[in-house]
Amino acid sequence: MSRIAYVNGRYVPLQDAAVHVEDRGYQFADGVYEVIALRGNRLVDAQGHYDRLWRSMGELQIEPPMTEAAMKLVVDQLIRRNRLPDALIYMQVTRGVAARDFKFPKSTNPGRESALVITVRPAKLDHTAQLRDGVKVVTTPDQRWKRRDIKSVALLPQVLAKQKAAEAGAFEAWMVDDDGFITEGSSSNAWILTRDKKLVTRQATNMILKGVTRTSLLRFAEEQGIAIEERAFTPEEAYEAVEAFVSSATTFLLPIVEIDGHVIGNGKPGSFGEKLRAAYMAYADGERGDDTRWVA
Numbered sequence: 001m002s003r004i005a006y007v008n009g010r011y012v013p014l015q016d017a018a019v020h021v022e023d024r025g026y027q028f029a030d031g032v033y034e035v036i037a038l039r040g041n042r043l044v045d046a047q048g049h050y051d052r053l054w055r056s057m058g059e060l061q062i063e064p065p066m067t068e069a070a071m072k073l074v075v076d077q078l079i080r081r082n083r084l085p086d087a088l089i090y091m092q093v094t095r096g097v098a099a100r101d102f103k104f105p106k107s108t109n110p111g112r113e114s115a116l117v118i119t120v121r122p123a124k125l126d127h128t129a130q131l132r133d134g135v136k137v138v139t140t141p142d143q144r145w146k147r148r149d150i151k152s153v154a155l156l157p158q159v160l161a162k163q164k165a166a167e168a169g170a171f172e173a174w175m176v177d178d179d180g181f182i183t184e185g186s187s188s189n190a191w192i193l194t195r196d197k198k199l200v201t202r203q204a205t206n207m208i209l210k211g212v213t214r215t216s217l218l219r220f221a222e223e224q225g226i227a228i229e230e231r232a233f234t235p236e237e238a239y240e241a242v243e244a245f246v247s248s249a250t251t252f253l254l255p256i257v258e259i260d261g262h263v264i265g266n267g268k269p270g271s272f273g274e275k276l277r278a279a280y281m282a283y284a285d286g287e288r289g290d291d292t293r294w295v296a
Helices: 022-028 046-059 069-082 128-133 157-166 210-222 235-239 271-284
Strands: 004-009 012-013 029-041 087-094 115-122 135-141 172-176 182-183 188-194 198-203 227-230 243-248 252-259
Touching: 004 029, 004 069, 012 069, 012 115, 022 087, 029 135, 046 087, 046 115, 046 172, 046 210, 069 087, 069 115, 128 252, 157 172, 172 198, 172 235, 188 210, 188 235, 198 210, 210 243, 210 252, 210 271, 235 252, 235 271
Parallel strands: 135 172, 135 252, 198 227
Antiparallel strands: 004 012, 004 115, 029 087, 087 115, 172 182, 182 188, 188 198, 188 243, 243 252
């Protein structure tokens, strides 16, 4: 069955989906995006992703192409048309088509100029091998701009970081700022569990993207009475952690067993990460609580 995409008001076969050559997302990376996991025909943490998408548009002064309620209807329609129980929903909004000029184009019909593309891609979301064996991480300098809190489509530094990880046989790259502290992964948030059983992740400022999954995981850790520290940590501190994890909309939570060649803990996924992931997956399956709201 041909996959169906949504492009600027039309449902079209994926192979025919296209945007104009002067779309500002193509020429300037002048746009934002979100990814929502669909697991067992259920959207995971959807409201948080819509919250963050609207915030990202606001920070870049991009007029929403439609209301949030209308976008949710479009996503529901795409899910029905694509008939994929497990998938990734990709939503991208750009400032739209205009003659190439660095300045914002003059708006004559606010919201109508913005361009919206949504796609649905099949995905395997059980992560069986990674949960059994854990994953490896390497560190790399963080070369990104200073508004990492906006989920922008300007992802070249992350592309280079992810490629470095792939060439090193690692799952992810953790980026390190100029002061020697880990910010986050190229497509994930970074976590460690210290020897005194404190859960540590970088504080949410403009230096990282505040993850939707991260927000929910903090909620469940707090509910379990886990000591949490939102602060920066160095690669050296991470090497000494008893457990470490990555989290994202596509991985949920995965255990790390090696960072830069340093074995974490006993080199196997730990029980703490297993329990925290289990709490999140119960939430993802609709077994505990309403969607977490994402707040900047």
